[in-house]
Amino acid sequence: MDDKIRIGHGSGGSMMQTLIREVFIPAIGNPYLEAGGDAALLPFPEGALAFTTDTFVVNPLFFPGGDIGKLAVCGTLNDLAVVGAKPLYMSAAFLLEEGLDIRVLKMILASMAGEAEAAGVPVVAADTKVVEKAKADKVFIQMSGIGQVSSDKRHLSSMEKLVPGDVLIVNGSIGEHSVAVLAAREDTPLLCPAYSDCANLTGLIEEVWPFMSGIHAMRDLTRGGLATVCCEMASLRRLGIKLREEEIPVLPVTESFCELFGYEPYYLANEGKVILAVEKTMAQDVLKIWRAHPLGKQAAIIGEITDLSPDEVILHTRIGGKRRLIPLPGEQLPRIC
Amino acid sequence: MDDKIRIGHGSGGSMMQTLIREVFIPAIGNPYLEAGGDAALLPFPEGALAFTTDTFVVNPLFFPGGDIGKLAVCGTLNDLAVVGAKPLYMSAAFLLEEGLDIRVLKMILASMAGEAEAAGVPVVAADTKVVEKAKADKVFIQMSGIGQVSSDKRHLSSMEKLVPGDVLIVNGSIGEHSVAVLAAREDTPLLCPAYSDCANLTGLIEEVWPFMSGIHAMRDLTRGGLATVCCEMASLRRLGIKLREEEIPVLPVTESFCELFGYEPYYLANEGKVILAVEKTMAQDVLKIWRAHPLGKQAAIIGEITDLSPDEVILHTRIGGKRRLIPLPGEQLPRIC
Numbered sequence: 153m154d155d156k157i158r159i160g161h162g163s164g165g166s167m168m169q170t171l172i173r174e175v176f177i178p179a180i181g182n183p184y185l186e187a188g189g190d191a192a193l194l195p196f197p198e199g200a201l202a203f204t205t206d207t208f209v210v211n212p213l214f215f216p217g218g219d220i221g222k223l224a225v226c227g228t229l230n231d232l233a234v235v236g237a238k239p240l241y242m243s244a245a246f247l248l249e250e251g252l253d254i255r256v257l258k259m260i261l262a263s264m265a266g267e268a269e270a271a272g273v274p275v276v277a278a279d280t281k282v283v284e285k286a287k288a289d290k291v292f293i294q295m296s297g298i299g300q301v302s303s304d305k306r307h308l309s310s311m312e313k314l315v316p317g318d319v320l321i322v323n324g325s326i327g328e329h330s331v332a333v334l335a336a337r338e339d340t341p342l343l344c345p346a347y348s349d350c351a352n353l354t355g356l357i358e359e360v361w362p363f364m365s366g367i368h369a370m371r372d373l374t375r376g377g378l379a380t381v382c383c384e385m386a387s388l389r390r391l392g393i394k395l396r397e398e399e400i401p402v403l404p405v406t407e408s409f410c411e412l413f414g415y416e417p418y419y420l421a422n423e424g425k426v427i428l429a430v431e432k433t434m435a436q437d438v439l440k441i442w443r444a445h446p447l448g449k450q451a452a453i454i455g456e457i458t459d460l461s462p463d464e465v466i467l468h469t470r471i472g473g474k475r476r477l478i479p480l481p482g483e484q485l486p487r488i489c
Numbered sequence: 490m491d492d493k494i495r496i497g498h499g500s501g502g503s504m505m506q507t508l509i510r511e512v513f514i515p516a517i518g519n520p521y522l523e524a525g526g527d528a529a530l531l532p533f534p535e536g537a538l539a540f541t542t543d544t545f546v547v548n549p550l551f552f553p554g555g556d557i558g559k560l561a562v563c564g565t566l567n568d569l570a571v572v573g574a575k576p577l578y579m580s581a582a583f584l585l586e587e588g589l590d591i592r593v594l595k596m597i598l599a600s601m602a603g604e605a606e607a608a609g610v611p612v613v614a615a616d617t618k619v620v621e622k623a624k625a626d627k628v629f630i631q632m633s634g635i636g637q638v639s640s641d642k643r644h645l646s647s648m649e650k651l652v653p654g655d656v657l658i659v660n661g662s663i664g665e666h667s668v669a670v671l672a673a674r675e676d677t678p679l680l681c682p683a684y685s686d687c688a689n690l691t692g693l694i695e696e697v698w699p700f701m702s703g704i705h706a707m708r709d710l711t712r713g714g715l716a717t718v719c720c721e722m723a724s725l726r727r728l729g730i731k732l733r734e735e736e737i738p739v740l741p742v743t744e745s746f747c748e749l750f751g752y753e754p755y756y757l758a759n760e761g762k763v764i765l766a767v768e769k770t771m772a773q774d775v776l777k778i779w780r781a782h783p784l785g786k787q788a789a790i791i792g793e794i795t796d797l798s799p800d801e802v803i804l805h806t807r808i809g810g811k812r813r814l815i816p817l818p819g820e821q822l823p824r825i826c
Contacts, residue, residue: 162619179598282499
């Protein structure tokens, strides 16, 4: 264990897992927190609550396809949706750097308001703190969200129903969020523009609620991307995961970005992509429903759960090879969310 | 309206009120947010929820009587308690500066854990982000809290029951939190040590639940202190407030600090003080109960609600004068919470 915080400790990779396991859990751990899903599921008189929190530190604040405000609202809604909750309320705490242009704040708020209104989920509690110049970076937003859970959806975040044979489906092409943010940050010349996939997935996820009995796991593919989520799934349930490279949707702009900079799309962050593991018998129905939804047009079956290589995520490549995807220690691209 | 964010915009004073009114509310406003209490009160199937959020940016991280971790937990619990809620769950989002000593993080977490455990309220959701050096200041913590509200307590945050004749009671001496933080920050030589009053007030507040029907308002005296809360009460209900200087408990260390630096104790921040407005007939009973509680030994009746000077808070001084306490535009001491 390091004795100083490094950028990689905020990455979603194995350095962050170590920090959580060795520093946070021993201090403030409890079964709800240790369950480690995208939102905590909490008993509540006459029902159950989903409760999630996230800080958004994306740099730059504005990027093709979104901005920190849209990102914060969508990220919060998505974390509730993937545990099977109906989002009800959000809170927002703003940490502002002295000297911030208030027009920038207004643009961010307008974007948040638009997303929140479209979702019908109000920001009901808020806080503002201002710190001195160079003690923050323009705007950080911390959002929490509360959702309501019906009891038959509670197994989703635990992944305890995952079994060999389950089919993995994603709702579209991976990696665009990282590409869009990095291109905006570095003023990177790309052959064609990249747009973040930042989107509120609650509608898309509601479409598959009728199949909830056969959906054994659901996660959004944020920090660390597809590979990191698959590694977590595999290690949590000690099962193997087989991914087929030729089936994983990747846009040409993402492919050329990866070639240019030496990244792999499987580790790039998404803000509008979700993976689910579903019983084989239901897979085609789920795929069909998602493909009919605007946020699932490129949905694809990309692999399955196996019992052949416990704890391992194996990518079957286009040229017939096999390659193990391992958890990265840190993040390829810090501050993308 | 300024076009840049200034330190005063995070103060709890009138600059912050302007920012909220002109920038935040037009963008993300809704009745729950605009109610403006310490926590939002939300309808929920079979009950009501209280939901609060705050970012903690105190500098320094450790001060006599507390630290940012204790402050975050107590502040969150208190915001729920003052709206009449029983705190159930908390979330914590950590924003860490690259290079932070992990021992410092561990000390903060241990402090949070101690307070959370003593209160029986777990941290059920958490998030960690790391930003580059000089893009944050060591540690910022954002906490949200959920509490359960029984319907007879819902009027507390609206203050709509305030009437002339109501008696104002505080649970002890004011201002020590600001004094302790500033002394720690500046290495200010004080004649005697100052300790923050940082404390979880839920137990103290539960003691007066039997009198809830006669309690017409309750607020904790954080940013902006006693004067700011009284000004808000007066302006919200268009009533006058009379405060008696000789009855307001102020420790000698706070008095000498104020004399030395030109502050007024009424504007100093507290983290373990609450004011309530109660029907005159119940005032002595409430006072007696609080004085029997460890956090209310110095409780005092400090004034009353009047109909003589609508919107005005009038301090009746020791020497027989009258002085109006007005809302400050910014904060005397930034980053005290």
